[in-house]
Amino acid sequence: MDERIKKTILSLQRNNMAGYFVQDREELLLLLAKLIQPGETVGCGDSATLEETGVFDFIRNGRYTFYDKHKSDLTREEKRAIYLRNFDADTFLTGTNAVTVDGKLFNIDGNGSRVAPMLYGPKQVIVVVGINKLTDSTQDAIDRTRQVAAPMDAKRLCKDTPCTKLGRCIDCRHPQRICNDFVLIAGQFVKDRIKVIIVNQALGY
Numbered sequence: 001m002d003e004r005i006k007k008t009i010l011s012l013q014r015n016n017m018a019g020y021f022v023q024d025r026e027e028l029l030l031l032l033a034k035l036i037q038p039g040e041t042v043g044c045g046d047s048a049t050l051e052e053t054g055v056f057d058f059i060r061n062g063r064y065t066f067y068d069k070h071k072s073d074l075t076r077e078e079k080r081a082i083y084l085r086n087f088d089a090d091t092f093l094t095g096t097n098a099v100t101v102d103g104k105l106f107n108i109d110g111n112g113s114r115v116a117p118m119l120y121g122p123k124q125v126i127v128v129v130g131i132n133k134l135t136d137s138t139q140d141a142i143d144r145t146r147q148v149a150a151p152m153d154a155k156r157l158c159k160d161t162p163c164t165k166l167g168r169c170i171d172c173r174h175p176q177r178i179c180n181d182f183v184l185i186a187g188q189f190v191k192d193r194i195k196v197i198i199v200n201q202a203l204g205y
Contacts, residue, residue: 004101005198008134011103015187018195019103025053028128028199035126035195036091038063043086045114047095048156049128049204055093083113087121094118095204096127097149098141099134099196105185106141108150110178118185118194127196130203138184146179149205154178156205 001021009019022028032055036042042064050056059066067089069082086092094114098106105127109115118125135141151163159176163169169179188194 001200004134005131008099008101008103008198009196011101012099012196013103015103016191016193017103017105017188018192020195020197021200022197023200025199028053028197029055029058031197032058032126033062035124036062036064039065040090041065041067041085041088043067043082043089043092043117043122044069045092045094045117047093047114047128047204048153049095049130049199050093052203053128053199055128059093086113086117089117089122090124092117092122092125094125094127096129096133096196097145097205099127099129099198100138100141101134101136103187104138104141105194105196106135106138106145107181107183107185108145108179109181109183112181115181115183119183123193125194127194128199128203129196130199130201132202133204134198141184142182150179152205 012019022031042059067082067085069079096105096107107115135144146169150169151167154161155164161174161176162172
């Protein structure tokens with residue numbers, strides 16, 4: 001673990017969030033098995049990181065009640081019902097757009113269904129993040145999210161926004177804009193409710 005990661009974990013702890021470091025997917029899944037107890041209800045946010053690391057399949061195949069929003073045949077109403085159940089989940093799993101070395105989490109969201117349970121509701125929130133998401137300041141986190149993560153995510157979602165063609169954000173007002181909620185989590189009232197697992201790999205956007 002290099003000094004930058006150590007500093008980030010210590011900063012998270014000072015902000016009442018737990019920090020962990022793992023080398024790879026195998027260590028990540030072993031840690032998740034310790035943090036999430038059998039029989040728990042588990043919700044999730046959209047996350048390329050969780051998909052890449054096999055976390056979704058790990059939960060689907062485990063002894064958990066998974067509020068799985070990724071089924072292809074879900075109606076809009078069924079998805080909304082899952083989003084609302086996430087608030088009462090034992091564990092909410094998500095990625096994040098950026099983590100600052102002073103222990104803050106920054107995210108941009110389209111409809112708030114990912115960031116809202118991070119802020120309130122689930123008993124614990126587990127955030128999985130690759131080392132490519134570590135930034136030196138809040139402004140760097142915002143810039144990274146707007147200019148790197150958001151255009152790539154908009155392209156993944158097949159949006160027709162300018163960023164999908166330009167590869168950068170121009171602060172558009174397009175009706176399909178996904179940059180609607182800008183959320184900085186600087187700390188927690190409940191100690192270790194948010195747990196951040198840093199994986200020693202580049203993951204997600």
